[in-house]
Amino acid sequence: MRIGELAGRTGVSVRALRYYEEQGLLEPERSPSGQRLYSESAVERVTFFQDMYAAGLSSRRIVELLPCIDTGLTDEAQRRMLRAERDRIGGTVDRLRTALRRLDDVIAIAEARAAAR
Amino acid sequence: MRIGELAGRTGVSVRALRYYEEQGLLEPERSPSGQRLYSESAVERVTFFQDMYAAGLSSRRIVELLPCIDTGLTDEAQRRMLRAERDRIGGTVDRLRTALRRLDDVIAIAEARAAAR
DNA sequence: CTTGCCTCTGACGTCAACGTCAGGTTCTAG
DNA sequence: CTAGAACCTGACGTTGACGTCAGAGGCAAG
Incomplete structure (x- = not known):
């Protein structure tokens, strides 16, 4: 899905999604023309980020968290x-x-x- | 008590206490020489502010809250x-x-x- | 009395998580 | 084909809750 749909489904702004990418939290595919393409799992990821932000974690902390979540190592x-x-x-x-x-x-x-x- | 003691007892910085006063949250007495003098009840007030900040309320919201708490009206x-x-x-x-x-x-x-x- | 810590005011600095704007490209409905 | 929505990359602006620094005065101990 494209960025607008992900924004709509997660309730965060388009700007926020691009910001997450800047911070290394999301790495969407790109269409031939350069538009961001997100997988279904991105929806859950973004809500996870929101939970963590609400809990007071910074972007950098979340970045540190990700490999633990993805690999368990x-x-x-x-x-x-x-x-x-x-x-x-x-x-x-x-x-x-x-x-x-x-x-x-x-x-x-x-x-x-x-x-x- | 003076500002340093209140800071120590509440765990917030001296700067934060002065900031609370700027925002209209605290109005300590003053010594003849101009130093701030806080009552015992200020300790509880400050921890209350911290709870509210932790809950995501802004200073202005807390200001709006105070008369409700003080008078119940x-x-x-x-x-x-x-x-x-x-x-x-x-x-x-x-x-x-x-x-x-x-x-x-x-x-x-x-x-x-x-x-x- | 002076040494050292505490306090004062005033003012500028900081930081994160975005908002917003500019100027241009791409996609889609009719 | 064309209008309008959605997207792109910079880049600067915003906001709240303080941090920090400068320069000066206050206070308790020896």
């Missing part, structure tokens, strides 16, 4: 990095859940007061 | 904003949990291969 340093990122994301999740609870409290109070008005 | 637009942010954070948490699972899978495979070597 890792050295000790890579495994340490994986565990470190995992722990960091776990911490972020905890913080977000805290934030959610605090927001829920605020909302509950706000709506109670609004209803009692 | 809200108008309908504010309540809509609160619910929208809540939902957005919920979505982020879901994505992060997905990212965690995917990372866990990668780690499991990587460690199994490393152990089998």
Whole structure:
């Protein structure tokens, strides 16, 4: 598929897809005229990138991650990095859940007061 | 307490604390010589800011949030904003949990291969 | 009193993940 | 065949949350 379709199916911008390529995250085929051609699996890859970005990983970290995912082969340093990122994301999740609870409290109070008005 | 102590106790930089003040998030007292003096409650406030930043809220959003938290009084637009942010954070948490699972899978495979070597 | 650390204001620097624009090519529907 | 959508390669712009530096003043210990 071409870049516009991939953008539509993943919900990211065309510019973002080209940016991912710049960063070494995606290497689409090219048509004879030079247009990018993506395989079906690119859809899942891009959503994976989005998950990782949402988790606070940088492009470079994701690049480091890719060979681990593609081949499953890792050295000790890579495994340490994986565990470190995992722990960091776990911490972020905890913080977000805290934030959610605090927001829920605020909302509950706000709506109670609004209803009692 | 002075700014350095608050920074140490919250784990954020001195610069960040001054930035929060610029954004209208914190309004510390001042000593006669002009040094910032923070109350105990500032510690919790700052960690709250960090939670919200981690959840992807901007400084301006947090500013909008503060009166809701301090007074509990809200108008309908504010309540809509609160619910929208809540939902957005919920979505982020879901994505992060997905990212965690995917990372866990990668780690499991990587460690199994490393152990089998 | 002076040494060394903390603090002040003001201002410019940074960085990542894109947005946006220019100027040109390619594809597709009618 | 032609209009318009989609695509291409640069290249510069944007934004938020700080980092960093300069130059000056404040404070506790010996």
